[in-house]
Amino acid sequence: MTKPKHAVRAVDAIDTRILTILDAEARISLSELAGRIGLSAPSTSDRLRRLVDAGVIHAFTIEIDPEALGYPIRALVRVRPLPGRLRIVQKMIEDLPYVVECDKVTGDEAFLARLYARSIPHLDEMLEALADDAVTHTTIIKGSPVRRRLPPLG
């Protein structure tokens, strides 16, 4: 293989439109997509396949509303594992299903986890479970000035 599967790929103006449209409405049909970008269906199909094959599009997914699912509390938790407890803490985070996302980052606070909770006591209970192995710093999300969006493309 000359090129790695996830090589940086040139994304032209049409690909950019495809990504932008699918970012907003991932379930539209190929022909609808083709119509919007002004290409034929086969060409559109080709391009979409290439974007997926190149790994630019990693997945088609849904955005759910945590509140509608009974999670009124969203929190961001910085987690600093106690010395020697990094692995254990990472496993605890991975196994906590209310953690919907967690990044490993530079610095002593090795993890930044996004946590959904049914209530403040529920949140507290989860944080206490970590307390023996890590120091946590928690902030409650009050709003999202920037909702998940695409970066500049191309």
Next chain:
Amino acid sequence: MTKPKHAVRAVDAIDTRILTILDAEARISLSELAGRIGLSAPSTSDRLRRLVDAGVIHAFTIEIDPEALGYPIRALVRVRPLPGRLRIVQKMIEDLPYVVECDKVTGDEAFLARLYARSIPHLDEMLEALADDAVTHTTIIKGSPVRRRLPPLG
């Protein structure tokens, strides 16, 4: 209207299956989805429509690979606006297209932004742009032990 549009909705075991399947593959057809959950196409269509109408499913979207798009650097930036600069800083964050997500949180560090950068100098340049109006604390993402996933449903 008796119920608000985004009321908490009971999500039963079948809805859970629908959400789980679409979270992984949002573009499968209705009939494929119906087949996987063991319901007829019309019932599946009804349920899906209800999940969307109730706001449980907020959007169908794509997950892109930042690296494949030329963003090898992902950073999490905590932003503490200087006194009186909260509004200005929020606007700066919103207007910075490399910020792909930003939450407003409790505490002095009012914002937590997820930033994509083409290089370290590129990252630095963006942080400097904020330096007159805010104190920032930046961590580089080294990995994601928990990739975006659904919380427990039902």
Next chain:
DNA sequence: ATTGAAAACTCTTTACC
């Protein structure tokens, strides 16, 4: 709330330019 059947419609792919 769910189903089966059928109609009507749409989509995707293939082949070729």
Next chain:
DNA sequence: GGTAAAGAGTTTTCAAT
């Protein structure tokens, strides 16, 4: 990248439970 056409598959409607 486009066109055209075939074949495949899809979604909706409806009556019934």
